[in-house]
Amino acid sequence: MSTTISTVALGDDIAALPRARPAPPARRRPPLKLAALWPRVRGWLLAWPVPLAVLALWQLAASYQWIPAQILPAPLTVAATFVDLFNTGELQSNTLISLQRVLFGFLTGAVLGLALGVAMGLSPLVKDYLYPTFKAFAQVPSLGWLPLLMMVVGIDEALKIILIAKSTFVPITLNTYKGLQGVPSSYIEVAKVYGFNRWQMLRRVVLPAAFPPIWNGVRYGLTHSWLALVGVELLASSEGLGFLIVYGRQLYQLDVVLAAVVVVGAVGYALDKILALIEARLLRWRRDAF
Amino acid sequence: MTTSNASTSPLWLLHPARVPKALRGWVIPVLLFTWWWAAYRFAWTDSELFVPLSKVIETGWRMSASGELWHSLGASLYRMVTGFVLGTVAGLIVGALLGVSRLFESLVGPSFHTIKQVSLLAWIPLISVWFGLGDPAKIAFLSLAAFFPVVLNTFEGIRSVSRDHIEVARIFAYTRRQVFTRVVLPSATPSIFTGIYLALIYAWLATLGAEYLLTSGAGIGNLLVDGREHFWMDQVLLGVIVVGLVGFILNWSASKIEARLLSWRGRSVAQF
Numbered sequence: 390m391s392t393t394i395s396t397v398a399l400g401d402d403i404a405a406l407p408r409a410r411p412a413p414p415a416r417r418r419p420p421l422k423l424a425a426l427w428p429r430v431r432g433w434l435l436a437w438p439v440p441l442a443v444l445a446l447w448q449l450a451a452s453y454q455w456i457p458a459q460i461l462p463a464p465l466t467v468a469a470t471f472v473d474l475f476n477t478g479e480l481q482s483n484t485l486i487s488l489q490r491v492l493f494g495f496l497t498g499a500v501l502g503l504a505l506g507v508a509m510g511l512s513p514l515v516k517d518y519l520y521p522t523f524k525a526f527a528q529v530p531s532l533g534w535l536p537l538l539m540m541v542v543g544i545d546e547a548l549k550i551i552l553i554a555k556s557t558f559v560p561i562t563l564n565t566y567k568g569l570q571g572v573p574s575s576y577i578e579v580a581k582v583y584g585f586n587r588w589q590m591l592r593r594v595v596l597p598a599a600f601p602p603i604w605n606g607v608r609y610g611l612t613h614s615w616l617a618l619v620g621v622e623l624l625a626s627s628e629g630l631g632f633l634i635v636y637g638r639q640l641y642q643l644d645v646v647l648a649a650v651v652v653v654g655a656v657g658y659a660l661d662k663i664l665a666l667i668e669a670r671l672l673r674w675r676r677d678a679f
Numbered sequence: 680m681t682t683s684n685a686s687t688s689p690l691w692l693l694h695p696a697r698v699p700k701a702l703r704g705w706v707i708p709v710l711l712f713t714w715w716w717a718a719y720r721f722a723w724t725d726s727e728l729f730v731p732l733s734k735v736i737e738t739g740w741r742m743s744a745s746g747e748l749w750h751s752l753g754a755s756l757y758r759m760v761t762g763f764v765l766g767t768v769a770g771l772i773v774g775a776l777l778g779v780s781r782l783f784e785s786l787v788g789p790s791f792h793t794i795k796q797v798s799l800l801a802w803i804p805l806i807s808v809w810f811g812l813g814d815p816a817k818i819a820f821l822s823l824a825a826f827f828p829v830v831l832n833t834f835e836g837i838r839s840v841s842r843d844h845i846e847v848a849r850i851f852a853y854t855r856r857q858v859f860t861r862v863v864l865p866s867a868t869p870s871i872f873t874g875i876y877l878a879l880i881y882a883w884l885a886t887l888g889a890e891y892l893l894t895s896g897a898g899i900g901n902l903l904v905d906g907r908e909h910f911w912m913d914q915v916l917l918g919v920i921v922v923g924l925v926g927f928i929l930n931w932s933a934s935k936i937e938a939r940l941l942s943w944r945g946r947s948v949a950q951f
Contacts, residue, residue, distance in 0.1 A: 521705075638804035651797075
């Protein structure tokens with residue numbers, strides 16, 4: 390199921406960028422048995438040798454100064470810097486600012502995207518008028534719009550919110566529209582046989598059937614908004630995680646850069662995980678209702 | 680949908696549903712361009728942001744005649760293609776290994792999935808320290824951008840090969856090589872192609888990012904940054920249009936090639 394959704398999502402649009410295939414909805418775990426536990430333990434154990442070896446080699450390379458610290462600081466130095474940044478509160482304050490921006494931009498883009506997607510998905514008239522313009526707009530990636538936006542709105546908060554909203558808006562609109570279009574006509578026919586009115590049709594047939602691709606769009610949107618945030622903060626910001634990276638880079642403090650990169654990865658992961666959990670919850674509810 | 684008494688009103692002709700279907704898509708662009716033209720023509724604003732369309736065309740003509748546009752576009756595309764090819768080849772190899780060998784997957788998979796989480800552009804400052812600001816750094820970054828989607832989709836494609844198919848191949852006593860070329864590859868191809876297609880799109884996005892952040896040399900991204908710094912709206916608009924066109928052409932040609940390569944799939948399904 391998920392493969393078909395992601396090809397719909399990415400079918401023909403430049404702005405619909407990749408994301409890992411969504412996690413399958415959480416299954417009820419079978420009762421734990423020692424033998425059943427083994428593959429998981431084995432997987433867990435096998436995951437460690439490679440990263441540990443890399444880290445050990447890296448630490449060795451740094452302590453024997455095979456590589457200068459300005460090029461690659463030792464992992465222990467990075468960890469110490471991480472703790473330092475955490476203790477001074479710099480890390481938290483910058484992360485918070487970045488999260489705020491993503492939240493505002495994402496919500497704006499998501500609301501607009503859902504509205505336009507639903508409008509185009511349900512009304513062929515709206516689609517005829519708006520879809521070509523939307524398509525043209527979506528051909529230029531967010532980063533392409535950035536210089537133009539900087540000229541029009543300056544480099545304040547507005548720039549960040551608009552850019553993040555734009556990168557959220559495109560995948561959500563597209564997936565919502567395609568999701569609604571993709572509702573099998575046989576479902577509609579059955580609903581007609583049962584004499585559903587327009588509202589019932591929407592509430593009980595169209596929305597549940599279109600939910601997975603729409604939600605997929607929401608997850609793409611969030612991934613994109615995080616990508617756009619890092620981009621805009623690297624280019625034009627005096628606060629936030631992206632700024633921390635640029636700042637560390639300018640001072641040749643790669644430990645700061647690496648610490649910030651780790652946080653960027655962790656937050657990106659957490660954001661996607663949160664949506665995956667919500668998805669599992671929503672789908673479970675749906676299944677229970679049947 | 681339409682109101683019944685609309686025919687008595689003179690506005691009836693302007694009702695959205697009355698516009699021929701083929702023209703509907705043009706209404707909004709035409710309105711936008713008219714508004715833009717009017718804003719300049721009637722001097723509603725003296726902002727330098729409202730350059731007339733004619734000036735954008737003129738700039739495009741001038742830069743294309745002087746070769747600057749083609750030089751920048753060529754430099755960008757050269758980087759993109761090089762990075763794309765390097766990243767895709769590396770991605771195919773790693774993805775295939777991850778897909779074929781459970782052991783390799785257990786060893787490397789978790790690390791790969793962890794590193795993948797880092798937002799792509801965050802790599803640029805690190806890469807700039809390791810590779811400098813020139814073409815090597817940009818190409819390294821672009822290949823990284825292409826690498827991740829190819830690995831993921833190749834891996835998924837190979838893993839989704841049905842066990843039944845492999846068993847049938849065993850019955851026919853296929854060698855390992857035959858199993859790979861005749862069973863695994865054909866069923867993994869659609870997913871692999873999705874990965875390559877995404878890599879192409881990602882590489883183009885990353886080209887822009889790399890050119891913004893590693894501002895040395897020529898490129899479409901540099902053209903945009905330059906235009907913004909000098910407040911040349913015409914150059915920025917031209918850059919946006921070129922970026923959109925390139926993206927469109929990449930998309931279009933990739934979907935054509937995909938349709939062609941996978942045409943056998945449509946036929947085999949239709950037989951049933």
